Amino acid sequence: MQFGYTIVYVSDVAASLEFFERAFGLARRFLHESGGYGELETGATALAFAQHEVARSNLGRDYVAAGASGSPLGMEVGLTTGDVPAAYERAVKAGAEGLSSPVQKPWGQTVAYVRCPDGTLVELCTPM
Numbered sequence: 001m002q003f004g005y006t007i008v009y010v011s012d013v014a015a016s017l018e019f020f021e022r023a024f025g026l027a028r029r030f031l032h033e034s035g036g037y038g039e040l041e042t043g044a045t046a047l048a049f050a051q052h053e054v055a056r057s058n059l060g061r062d063y064v065a066a067g068a069s070g071s072p073l074g075m076e077v078g079l080t081t082g083d084v085p086a087a088y089e090r091a092v093k094a095g096a097e098g099l100s101s102p103v104q105k106p107w108g109q110t111v112a113y114v115r116c117p118d119g120t121l122v123e124l125c126t127p128m
Helices: 013-024 052-059 084-094
Strands: 005-010 027-031 037-041 046-051 077-080 097-104 110-115 121-125
Touching: 005 013, 005 052, 013 027, 013 037, 013 046, 013 084, 046 052, 084 097, 084 110, 084 121
Parallel strands: 005 046, 077 121
Antiparallel strands: 027 037, 037 046, 097 110, 110 121
16 A cells, blocks of 8 residues: 545635645646646645535535634644745745744654645644
């Protein structure tokens, strides 16, 4: 078994792609002509977005949308960077909600958390 991708279910795929481009400097891999699915260039494992309607159709049922909850869901997208404070500032300026400012953990890693406009929880951290 190998981890292939993460898909975040959102209301507006293009808006989420644009936010991740502005906030985190990730490049768009593609956006399907229907607007229902898109991916970012993130290395070997893809970070993708799909419209809620696409997800509900695939699942055959409803689910809790990340943006529908006042609190972040119990999962995160982790992005590594050598400069967490600058990444945190860039994300907040782009429209993310700052949840936890950069702090250095006892094991030496610097970590911060933001919540994207679509509700996605993102950890910004230095590589381990």
